Amino acid sequence: MNDTELKTPKTARGLKTRNKLLDAAEKEFGEKGFHDGAISGITQRAGVALGTFYTYFESKEAVFRALVEHMSNRTRTHVASRVAGAPDRLTAEREGIAAYIELVRQNEDLYRIIMEAQFVAEEAYRAHYDRFARAYQKNLTEAAARGEIDPAHIEERAWALIGISVFLGLQYGVWDKDKPAEDVADAIDGFVRYGLDRQER
Numbered sequence: 210m211n212d213t214e215l216k217t218p219k220t221a222r223g224l225k226t227r228n229k230l231l232d233a234a235e236k237e238f239g240e241k242g243f244h245d246g247a248i249s250g251i252t253q254r255a256g257v258a259l260g261t262f263y264t265y266f267e268s269k270e271a272v273f274r275a276l277v278e279h280m281s282n283r284t285r286t287h288v289a290s291r292v293a294g295a296p297d298r299l300t301a302e303r304e305g306i307a308a309y310i311e312l313v314r315q316n317e318d319l320y321r322i323i324m325e326a327q328f329v330a331e332e333a334y335r336a337h338y339d340r341f342a343r344a345y346q347k348n349l350t351e352a353a354a355r356g357e358i359d360p361a362h363i364e365e366r367a368w369a370l371i372g373i374s375v376f377l378g379l380q381y382g383v384w385d386k387d388k389p390a391e392d393v394a395d396a397i398d399g400f401v402r403y404g405l406d407r408q409e410r
Contacts, residue, residue, distance in 0.1 A: 218265070227265045229255045234276045239318025243273055243329045270330065277326045277333040280319060281340060287312050289344075298352030302370065302401050307394035309374050313382025314390070320383050342367050373397065 218224040233254035237246040248269055252259050266272040291308035295301035313319055326334035345367035353360035381393045
């Protein structure tokens with residue numbers, strides 16, 4: 210059992226305080242990075258006493274790992290809610306790309322924190338993408354069973370689709386925010402459906 214599990218709040222009030230600390234940590238690490246960010250900066254942003262921090266987290270490393278998991282869960286929940294009503298998997302892919310780009314634009318610190326995690330908390334970084342991959346594989350397997358997509362190479366295609374979203378989010382969510390997210394999703398829709406095949410559709 211890790212330190213995050215040991216300090217999971219048992220009450221609604223405790224959960225609210227822990228989430229307040231995670232939101233503050235997101236701002237602290239997003240602005241300053243992990244190494245320059247400080248526990249005192251987190252508690253000041255959260256408006257709580259220093260001792261309150263240690264009620265929920267053992268260290269700066271522990272809150273950073275918890276933050277990566279928190280942001281990962283938030284991302285997956287946001288995208289899943291947006292694609293829940295899609296009539297088929299291919300439509301869900303298109304809507305998911307737009308939803309992800311929009312989320313990135315609303316959460317500017319997402320990329321800095323997740324990318325820094327590969328150097329600060331590699332296990333949390335890998336877990337972030339592993340969770341996405343497992344969910345993707347489940348969704349693709351179910352779609353294949355319904356006859357919506359080709360059933361071949363589910364694992365590899367799951368990782369490829371993750372890569373598409375990650376770099377579209379970086380380009381159009383962080384670097385260039387002018388193009389509407391829906392336009393980006395429309396532009397990539399044909400590629401997701403047909404790959405690089407030149408055959409007329």
